[in-house]
Amino acid sequence: MxxxxxxxxxxxxxxxxxxxxxxxxxxxxxxxxxxxxxxxxxxxxxxxxxxxxxxxxxxxxxxxxxxxxxxxxxxxxxxxxxxxxxxxxxxxxxxxxxxxxxxxxxxxxxxxxxxxxxxxxxxxxxxxxxxAGVPAFLAAGAAAGLPLAAHAERLTILARVGSVDEIDRVLDREKGTVVVMKLSTVRDQLVPWLEKRRPDFFYAEKIGMPGEFITSRVEELCARTIPYFSLLVCSRYGRVASSVEGKL
Amino acid sequence: MxxxxxxxxxxxxxxxxxxxxxxxxxxxxxxxxxxxxxxxxxxxxxxxxxxxxxxxxxxxxxxxxxxxxxxxxxxxxxxxxxxxxxxxxxxxxxxxxxxxxxxxxxxxxxxxxxxxxxxxxxxxxxxxxxxAGVPAFLAAGAAAGLPLAAHAERLTILARVGSVDEIDRVLDREKGTVVVMKLSTVRDQLVPWLEKRRPDFFYAEKIGMPGEFITSRVEELCARTIPYFSLLVCSRYGRVASSVEGKL
Structure with a gap:
């Protein structure tokens, strides 16, 4: 073009x-x-x-x-x-x-x-x-070394949710992967919710930017401020792959 | 890299x-x-x-x-x-x-x-x-001149659905945009379903490939074979933008 x-x-x-x-x-x-x-x-x-x-x-x-x-x-x-x-x-x-x-x-x-x-x-x-371009959630999946969806799996993307209840409802209702973008609206609810619900997940922040951070451990989220450029992926692939280069 | x-x-x-x-x-x-x-x-x-x-x-x-x-x-x-x-x-x-x-x-x-x-x-x-790369559904939205989701809107992606009932259920349950990828599994059901349900939609086929085709008119789908590389977007933005260059 x-x-x-x-x-x-x-x-x-x-x-x-x-x-x-x-x-x-x-x-x-x-x-x-x-x-x-x-x-x-x-x-x-x-x-x-x-x-x-x-x-x-x-x-x-x-x-x-x-x-x-x-x-x-x-x-x-x-x-x-x-x-x-x-x-x-x-x-x-x-x-x-x-x-x-x-x-x-x-x-x-x-x-x-x-x-x-x-x-x-x-x-x-x-x-x-x-x-068209590369969206953050796919770059986050790539950085984590994980597919987000395969075969006939469903993928639901939420943004700026008002409350973690909204994530709960979609997880209960939809099979497959749920991505939550622009997480800062539920900053204070996120860690207690992850501790209670215990989904397979990974969290990614500032993907491809200085300060990129990615984890699938709740403990590592306790002290974080959860910026605007952050997202959560809940799925059966929700653990950061141990075979990703650089994360071994 | x-x-x-x-x-x-x-x-x-x-x-x-x-x-x-x-x-x-x-x-x-x-x-x-x-x-x-x-x-x-x-x-x-x-x-x-x-x-x-x-x-x-x-x-x-x-x-x-x-x-x-x-x-x-x-x-x-x-x-x-x-x-x-x-x-x-x-x-x-x-x-x-x-x-x-x-x-x-x-x-x-x-x-x-x-x-x-x-x-x-x-x-x-x-x-x-x-x-990471550009997925077909975002390239299709770009070709149609349409955003797929804005603000706090939800985006649900289905692939290889077994039946149009599955699309119906998600449309009834989830607000926002629904993308169905690899549509060929519901090839025979698609036109009757669109005629009955009448969602705002666009259909895209072979995006970025020779034979690219995009429409938001059911009549134009009647004679098509619906290949593997095809997708459907149902959303409030579901009409191909008249202001897209080349589609005027």
């Missing part, structure tokens, strides 16, 4: 490891006239962005990269304003026949920061293309 | 478009001493392999590529024998300190042809690494 003039692209970067960027994504990012990335304002006035870290590692010219500043606040109106402002600027670029890429950590189709921009584009009748 | 001597790699190729191969996968495939791919024996004595097509498109030296011949028969014993034979040969290569890659279409963690080889490796105490 090549970046064409006057075109909008929603580009998946994968979960953090620049090596999980696809060839299509790299080509579009190299050729695009501008690359928009989600960023979080920092406490000292700076900002942090996993997406920008990945873009830098891939050698994308930083002069064409522009941040969409999204605070981590649960009040969505700030984020909605940031998206609306960024979309207006992107739209100007598109009218000037520039090629515009907007990137997301993970895949653009699952719980993605590009969705609101693509919704603005759709509402404005502006065509776009999506470049 | 680099291919190291004496190491086994389970490498995800993505669903078919060589542009969906990741940078890590490409590097491992280029550096590996041998690359094993799943192939299906053809009727005329030849064989077909989507995986080999992708390897060729990525410029991987075909002289180091070796097929694992898997018939599409539902009798698993032939496949098990083919895996066991291939694993013995791979093990010899690993003992000779060669780097060995075994590839899968899609992602190595979901319904993958590499799983049996990695199970052989685990049983033999032989370390391996998995290179």
């Amino acid at each position: 090549h970046a064409e003039k006057g075109r909008l692209y929603g580009v998946s970067l994968g979960p953090g490891d620049p090596g999980l960027v696809t060839l299509n994504a790299l080509r579009v990012l190299e050729e695009a006239d501008s690359v928009w990335f989600p960023a979080t304002p920092g406490q000292g006035g700076g900002r942090s962005s996993i997406a920008l870290d990945i873009l830098r590692s891939c050698g994308i010219d930083e002069r064409k990269c522009r941040g969409i500043e999204l605070s981590m606040s649960s009040d969505r109106s700030h984020a909605e304003q940031a998206y609306a402002r960024s979309w207006l600027l992107m739209q100007e670029e598109l009218l000037e026949q520039k090629s515009v890429a907007v990137v997301t950590v993970g895949d653009a189709g699952m719980y993605s920061t590009v969705t609101p921009i693509l919704e603005h584009a759709a509402a404005a009748g502006r065509p776009y293309r999506i470049v | 680099h291919a190291e001597k004496g190491r086994l790699y389970g490498v995800s190729l993505g669903p078919g478009d060589p542009g969906l191969v990741t940078l890590n996968a490409l590097r491992v495939l280029e550096e590996a001493d041998s690359v094993w791919f799943p192939a299906t024996p053809g009727q005329g004595g030849g064989r077909s392999s989507i995986a080999l097509d992708i390897l060729r498109s990525c410029g991987i030296d075909e002289r180091k590529c070796r097929g694992i011949e898997l018939s599409m028969s539902s009798d698993r014993s032939h496949a098990e024998q083919a895996y066991a034979r291939s694993w013995l040969l791979m093990q010899e290569e690993l003992l000779e300190q060669k780097s060995v890659a075994v590839v899968t279409v899609g992602d190595a963690g979901m319904y993958s042809t590499v799983t049996p080889i990695l199970e052989h490796a685990a049983a033999a105490g032989r370390p391996y690494r998995i290179v």
Whole structure:
């Protein structure tokens, strides 16, 4: 896939490891006239962005990269304003026949920061293309050395659950593997629940990023803060494989 | 990620478009001493392999590529024998300190042809690494121009369902998006079921491969044979986006 003039692209970067960027994504990012990335304002006035870290590692010219500043606040109106402002600027670029890429950590189709921009584009009748990528839960399975589903097994993905009861209900009801993404909403309930329910599980945090951590031992979770980029996999394959290189 | 001597790699190729191969996968495939791919024996004595097509498109030296011949028969014993034979040969290569890659279409963690080889490796105490990739359902969502899940929405993935009743039960029980992969098992039930249930859906076939086809209209499915590489997405986003480039 090549970046064409006057075109909008929603580009998946994968979960953090620049090596999980696809060839299509790299080509579009190299050729695009501008690359928009989600960023979080920092406490000292700076900002942090996993997406920008990945873009830098891939050698994308930083002069064409522009941040969409999204605070981590649960009040969505700030984020909605940031998206609306960024979309207006992107739209100007598109009218000037520039090629515009907007990137997301993970895949653009699952719980993605590009969705609101693509919704603005759709509402404005502006065509776009999506470049698919590697989602965090599959990268976590790979890091653990475990398949997530085989044959006719079922895989259920939950995100931002309100309570561990929701995980309980799905585990009771659905056979197969249950993945819970963006675990920080149940931060305080997680360890007591794992101790009580005792599912076969693994927990993964910051997969492919600095600080990557993966475990299938409850004891190792007691002292952890459970960040936004974290996930839990409950399945019959739920133990980190002892034969994974580097985890022996 | 680099291919190291004496190491086994389970490498995800993505669903078919060589542009969906990741940078890590490409590097491992280029550096590996041998690359094993799943192939299906053809009727005329030849064989077909989507995986080999992708390897060729990525410029991987075909002289180091070796097929694992898997018939599409539902009798698993032939496949098990083919895996066991291939694993013995791979093990010899690993003992000779060669780097060995075994590839899968899609992602190595979901319904993958590499799983049996990695199970052989685990049983033999032989370390391996998995290179994550793009699964077909996310590439299908990208091709349709649709998000599959946002915010706290649930995503359930079924594969090789025995009957459409199973899809019905999950749709009734779980909110959010339901993906059904490897639809050919319900080939004859699909159109009558869609006509009766009338979910918001899209159907995708051979995503990223020659013959890619995608629709959200039941009428367009009546005459189709529904091949192995096909999937159905039922969700509130289930209509192919009119603003997707090329689908206007």
